[in-house]
Amino acid sequence: MYTPSYFNDADLASLHSQIEGTRLATLVTFDENGLQASHVPLLLDPAQGAHGVLTGHLAKANPQWKTLALGTEVLVIFQGPDAYISPSFYAAKAEHGKVVPTWNYLAVHAYGRAEVFTDPERLLRVVSGLTDKHEAARAEPWAVSDAPDDYIQKMLNGIVGFAIPIERLEGKRKLNQNRSAEDIAGVSKGLATSQDQNDQEIARLMSQGETRV
Template sequence: MYIPKFNEETRVPVLDQLMRSHPLATLVTMGASGLFATHLPMVLHRVDDTHATLRGHLSRANAQWREFRPDVQALAIFSGPEHYITPNWYPEKAKTGKVVPTWNYAVVHAYGSLRIIEDPTWLLEHLNMLTNTHEASSPTPWKISDAPEGYVETIAKGIVGIELAIERLEGKWKVSQNQNEQTRASVARGLEALGDEASLAMRDLVNGER
């Protein structure tokens, strides 16, 4: 990924937070027919600053798990807050008119070796972790044990587990860092005035929050 120095984010806790708060990843692999991409939620398991894995699952009907090349690194892309930035928010527009629109965003790319896991115990543990993670904020969290006995185990026969051992992380926070303080403040005010979830999330990033 092309990352200008002022857009580079290398802090592991910041990168992890984006992967956890925006867990729907795009998994890209190389196979016999070329590049293959699947969109799926992945759970980050962090051991220490240099060791972590991403776990998920694919449908058995998805050819990606059969066709990917294990000798080529897989790539999981996590997309965080993003928003269009209008030139109308730039003070320079009124002075010289020499402004253009852009798009702000935060993304993490995780590269690593991919392995396939068909062990039923591993799959059930993964499904429990995935469910518990995303049900945690619910007033009445749904649990796998709420399903009829044996139902989830039967459903799990139609999936395979995947684990990506992270070998390299890249983070890009393109959030108006190349603008001066006055322009960044004006962009933040414009985003705040819109008042929706996406604009407020980007406002926070422009203001330097991670």
């Protein structure tokens, strides 16, 4: 990922926070058949290894798990909020007019080599962990144990699990760090008036001073 120094995020806690907050990641692999991508929810264990370990599962009918089993490097993309930046937001527009549109966004790229597994107990831990994570905010969370055991075992037979020890992480927080304080304030104010949640989140991050290196 192309990342100028002023947009680089190398803070492990910050990177892990974005990984945890991304509900659906993009898993990218390459083999003799070309590029493949799947959109999957993942769990992060931040305590394992130097950068943490990602776990998830794919449908057994999805051929991408066979590529994972080859042990070649894979890329997992965690996309954060994003916002179109209009030149009209910049204070510099009124000063000299030498401004153009851009896009602000957060992204984390994780790289590693996967281990695949079909052990039922391990698969159950993965699907239970994912379910618990995404049901937690509900008033009456559903649990895997709410379904009949024989049904769950049948479902587990249809998936393949994977674990990816993260070998390296790249983080990008493009929040107008290369602009003046006046331009940053103008962008934050402009985005804050939007009804779009992504725009509002980018405005919040900018207003909290997270643009400064």
